[in-house]
Amino acid sequence: MTSFAYRKLSVYQKALQWVIDVxxxxxxxxDYEKFSLASQVRRAAVSVTSxxxxxxxxxxxxxxxxxxxxxxGSLMETQSQLEIAQLLNYITKETLDEIDPKTExxxxMLSGLKSSKMR
Known part of the structure; x- marks a missing residue:
């Protein structure tokens, strides 16, 4: 692939929108979570596209x-952290249910792309 060709990948585009959602x-x-769980969620989410x-x-x-x-792995880490946030009542179950299908x-898509590279 040429430089910046990753931008054309569907999985990258979907993950970029997912990061915005997260x-x-x-x-x-x-506010008291801004430098702990919330910070971890943001770092893990950004790691997906990075x-x-x-x-x-x-x-x-x-x-x-x-x-x-x-x-x-970063995608699953973020998902786990969002589940913790829901259990702590920082986000609602409905909110988590909205992002779950996007995560899945x-x-x-990542699994499929990885498989195509392993052939």
Missing amino acids: YGLYKKFP NIAEGMSRTSNKEIAHFLEISY EIAR
Whole structure:
């Protein structure tokens, strides 16, 4: 891929919108959480798109797959943290239910892209 070609990937575009959605949820956290769980949520969410971009800049399929795995892990980390936020009543169950399908779709897309690089 050429530089910035990752921007054309559907999974990158969906993950970018997902990060914006997650940042919207962050605003619902109480002020005392801004430097703990909320900060962790933001870092993990941003890591999803960052690792897609970094991975797609690599030349070997093994390296690309490695960064896609990291991206997938960050996606699951964020999801877990959002579940904790819901249990702590920082976000509602309905809010979590709205983001779940987006997370699942990105997870499937990352898995598919990784599989295509492993062939």
